[in-house]
Amino acid sequence: MKGKTRAQEICKELGLKLTPQRMAILGYLDGNIAHPSAEDIYSAVSKRFPGMSRATVYNTLASLRDKGKLLELTIDPAKKRYDPDTKPHHHLICLECKRVSDIDRMFDLELPDSLGYDITGNHIEFYGYCPECRSTRT
Numbered sequence: 001m002k003g004k005t006r007a008q009e010i011c012k013e014l015g016l017k018l019t020p021q022r023m024a025i026l027g028y029l030d031g032n033i034a035h036p037s038a039e040d041i042y043s044a045v046s047k048r049f050p051g052m053s054r055a056t057v058y059n060t061l062a063s064l065r066d067k068g069k070l071l072e073l074t075i076d077p078a079k080k081r082y083d084p085d086t087k088p089h090h091h092l093i094c095l096e097c098k099r100v101s102d103i104d105r106m107f108d109l110e111l112p113d114s115l116g117y118d119i120t121g122n123h124i125e126f127y128g129y130c131p132e133c134r135s136t137r138t
């Protein structure tokens, strides 16, 4: 692809200085469906940039999240995960290996008007055992 990369566009949009480290973070997240934690992102990107600080990762993630370019999942309170897919979708969580998978199907959920809320979104978490973990459980 010629011209600007997606990472460059996002940096410009967020008013972030375009550094090789940020490019690498954005590149790592682009199309990533593994829902990595900040630590996962740090360890992957710091392989290429050994001098990179955790603060760079955390700050970049916070900027992306604040601008709606990244979903922050608090499924596991001890370990926030990040999802570059910002369109509404639900998640499947494996209780054994803790993997988080996307559910592309949407569900028709209606809440009674009597609650008085103007509903802007929802997020459903399904828990269970993934195919790999199921096969090793007895």
Ligand SMILES: [Zn+2]
Pocket (backbone or CB within 6 Å): 094, 095, 096, 097, 098, 099, 129, 130, 131, 132, 133, 134
């Ligand atoms: Zn599993």
Ligand SMILES: [Zn+2]
Pocket (backbone or CB within 6 Å): 035, 083, 085, 089, 090, 091, 101, 102
């Ligand atoms: Zn997701």
